[in-house]
Amino acid sequence: MSQLAPPSVRLLVCGNADRGDDGAALSAIAQLLPALPHELLERLEVRRCGHLRVEDLLDVPSGEIAVVVDAAVGITPGHVVVLPLREIVADPTAPTPRSSHELPIDQVLGLARTLRPGGLPEGSFVGIGGRRFGYGRPLSRSVRLNLGAFQAAIAAELSRITRIRVAS
Amino acid sequence: MHGGDGATRIDAPGADREFRVPYLTRVEGEGSLVLRVRDGEVVEARLKIFEAPRYFERLVVGRTPDEVLDIVARICGICPIAYQMSAVHAFEDLFGVVVDPSVRALRRLLYCGEWIQSHALHVYMLHAPDFLGYPSVLAMAADHRAVVEQGLAIKRVGNLLISTLGGRPIHPVSVRVGGFSRAPRRGEMDDLRRQLDTALDQAIATVRMVAGWGPPPLTHPQPLVALRHPDEYPYNDGRIVSTDGLDLAPQAWGDAFEELQVEGTNALHARTHGGEVYLLGPTARIALGADTLHPLAKAELDATGLADEIRVNIHRSIVARAVELLHAVAEARDLIDGYRPPAEPRVAFTPRPGVAAWSTEAPRGLLHHRYEVDEAGHVARAQIVPPTSQNQGAIEADLAAFAPTVLGLPHAQAQARLEQLIRAYDPCISCATHFLDLRIVDERRVAGGPR
Numbered sequence: 001m002s003q004l005a006p007p008s009v010r011l012l013v014c015g016n017a018d019r020g021d022d023g024a025a026l027s028a029i030a031q032l033l034p035a036l037p038h039e040l041l042e043r044l045e046v047r048r049c050g051h052l053r054v055e056d057l058l059d060v061p062s063g064e065i066a067v068v069v070d071a072a073v074g075i076t077p078g079h080v081v082v083l084p085l086r087e088i089v090a091d092p093t094a095p096t097p098r099s100s101h102e103l104p105i106d107q108v109l110g111l112a113r114t115l116r117p118g119g120l121p122e123g124s125f126v127g128i129g130g131r132r133f134g135y136g137r138p139l140s141r142s143v144r145l146n147l148g149a150f151q152a153a154i155a156a157e158l159s160r161i162t163r164i165r166v167a168s
Numbered sequence: 169m170h171g172g173d174g175a176t177r178i179d180a181p182g183a184d185r186e187f188r189v190p191y192l193t194r195v196e197g198e199g200s201l202v203l204r205v206r207d208g209e210v211v212e213a214r215l216k217i218f219e220a221p222r223y224f225e226r227l228v229v230g231r232t233p234d235e236v237l238d239i240v241a242r243i244c245g246i247c248p249i250a251y252q253m254s255a256v257h258a259f260e261d262l263f264g265v266v267v268d269p270s271v272r273a274l275r276r277l278l279y280c281g282e283w284i285q286s287h288a289l290h291v292y293m294l295h296a297p298d299f300l301g302y303p304s305v306l307a308m309a310a311d312h313r314a315v316v317e318q319g320l321a322i323k324r325v326g327n328l329l330i331s332t333l334g335g336r337p338i339h340p341v342s343v344r345v346g347g348f349s350r351a352p353r354r355g356e357m358d359d360l361r362r363q364l365d366t367a368l369d370q371a372i373a374t375v376r377m378v379a380g381w382g383p384p385p386l387t388h389p390q391p392l393v394a395l396r397h398p399d400e401y402p403y404n405d406g407r408i409v410s411t412d413g414l415d416l417a418p419q420a421w422g423d424a425f426e427e428l429q430v431e432g433t434n435a436l437h438a439r440t441h442g443g444e445v446y447l448l449g450p451t452a453r454i455a456l457g458a459d460t461l462h463p464l465a466k467a468e469l470d471a472t473g474l475a476d477e478i479r480v481n482i483h484r485s486i487v488a489r490a491v492e493l494l495h496a497v498a499e500a501r502d503l504i505d506g507y508r509p510p511a512e513p514r515v516a517f518t519p520r521p522g523v524a525a526w527s528t529e530a531p532r533g534l535l536h537h538r539y540e541v542d543e544a545g546h547v548a549r550a551q552i553v554p555p556t557s558q559n560q561g562a563i564e565a566d567l568a569a570f571a572p573t574v575l576g577l578p579h580a581q582a583q584a585r586l587e588q589l590i591r592a593y594d595p596c597i598s599c600a601t602h603f604l605d606l607r608i609v610d611e612r613r614v615a616g617g618p619r
Contacts, residue, residue: 016339018242050338051245055324103293103305110306115317135242136227 021130066123078142250530281329292319383483445561448533519545
């Protein structure tokens with residue numbers, strides 16, 4: 001009995017390293033990637049987005065899963081959330097990725113749902129609540145103390161999608 | 169130059185109604201706008217920017233010129249190249265750096281990329297919904313999918329230009345004093361060139377499309393200020409000119425203009441030394457330099473028959489922006505055709521103390537930088553004057569002129585018109601904002617209590 005290959009993942013890493021907690025996703029991914037198993041890394045395409053744009057989601061090929069990683073506002077600083085992308089577009093009160101700049105995140109996701117063949121890509125948003133986003137500031141204590149939990153949530157999500165075990 | 173006291177007689181019925189708009193969407197940045205009406209007269213129209221001060225002018229103190237280029241690029245995610253260009257030209261002017269002609273062409277090409285992505289974003293995603301009657305581009309996309317797809321396709325070409333030349337699509341890193349850290353190979357341009365061919369047709373279609381959209385009526389000429397170059401549409405070079413006869417070197421912004429602190433806003437305003445407001449951006453550039461547009465863009469502008477109306481009705485800025493979008497695409501194509509990689513992407517330079525100042529044309533208008541450089545080659549003092557802060561006075565003056573035409577309308581309709589007026593400037597309050605609160609306060613009602 002043959003088994004379908006696990007899907008590939010487009011990891012969209014948002015934020016700016018020099019804007020305080022806006023750099024949380026970059027920090028988390030930089031530390032996490034070397035620790036991921038080789039077979040999972042082979043399934044990953046990592047893209048650095050700055051802020052999430054419609055084009056980033058339109059570019060996700062059919063059959064590939066998108067995982068958006070970013071600092072977020074609207075939740076407690078340091079708190080980690082994992083949400084299906086479809087839930088964010090349907091719920092304007094959902095935690096909002098901080099880095100979205102050109103258009104509000106619900107518009108970005110909504111446009112991708114409307115314009116992308118096959119609709120919004122399957123996938124999820126993994127976010128950590130940010131406290132401060134000023135230029136030249138380090139990560140806030142709230143984020144720094146919870147960066148491990150953020151990495152664990154990202155790893156768990158990647159593991160769930162690819163069905164590849166990740167050592168905790 | 170002529171200015172205004174901001175007072176405009178209102179004869180429209182319903183002028184004493186109170187408007188409160190929770191926030192204005194589809195602008196970049198956070199701010200609020202208060203419109204005060206007393207005895208049927210607009211006595212105050214004030215754009216308040218409450219985004220926290222970001223202290224970039226202090227952050228660059230003690231930094232080397234190349235560090236400054238990387239720092240100022242972070243001021244804005246939409247127009248980082250403009251910040252880099254004003255800074256790099258200022259330093260090169262002070263240090264006596266002469267760059268290779270192909271480096272100069274590459275910088276124009278990079279600026280084309282920024283104009284393309286910024287103008288496409290505003291024309292299609294932020295401003296078009298106003299004209300087509302939708303609350304957002306998302307709602308618009310349901311009925312005008314092809315329009316939105318066309319906008320995104322053009323914007324992608326701008327993104328690609330920036331990432332190819334700048335090293336990454338946002339906050340590019342390749343611009344250096346003396347040139348670039350790396351010049352692209354000729355082959356890297358081939359895909360860009362193909363995509364620009366398609367974008368050219370789409371940009372022409374854009375001009376024709378937006379020229380057919382009827383704007384709210386407004387006749388309110390304002391003093392217009394832009395760079396003007398005798399041989400090319402202004403990006404990096406030219407003299408600061410105005411519709412009132414101003415003619416200054418790009419270093420000499422301070423000879424005619426000054427910044428001032430205005431109560432209730434975290435962004436400095438700018439005025440002429442005589443206290444007058446002025447307007448920057450596509451409207452001003454078209455009015456002052458249409459003869460230097462790319463021939464394809466000039467022909468399309470002429471075909472619209474709107475060159476005169478663009479000068480007096482800010483709602484027509486969408487046409488000016490679309491013409492500039494076409495110009496940028498057409499010029500980018502030409503620049504790639506003529507591109508020869510420089511022998512060296514960067515020439516050496518020796519810092520020297522003094523004042524480094526320059527102005528370039530950001531998508532939203534004239535962007536002036538001034539740095540005092542010390543003996544060690546580090547910045548001792550900085551002044552950065554973005555176009556949106558300079559346009560605040562013109563926005564307020566236009567609002568005062570426009571308000572009488574909408575205060576008699578039903579509330580929601582008037583609100584939409586006022587929001588549309590502000591969006592016509594493509595304000596980049598953010599390089600920060602998410603919130604623009606509009607209040608219209610009738611002082612007679614406030615004094616007499618609620619009715």
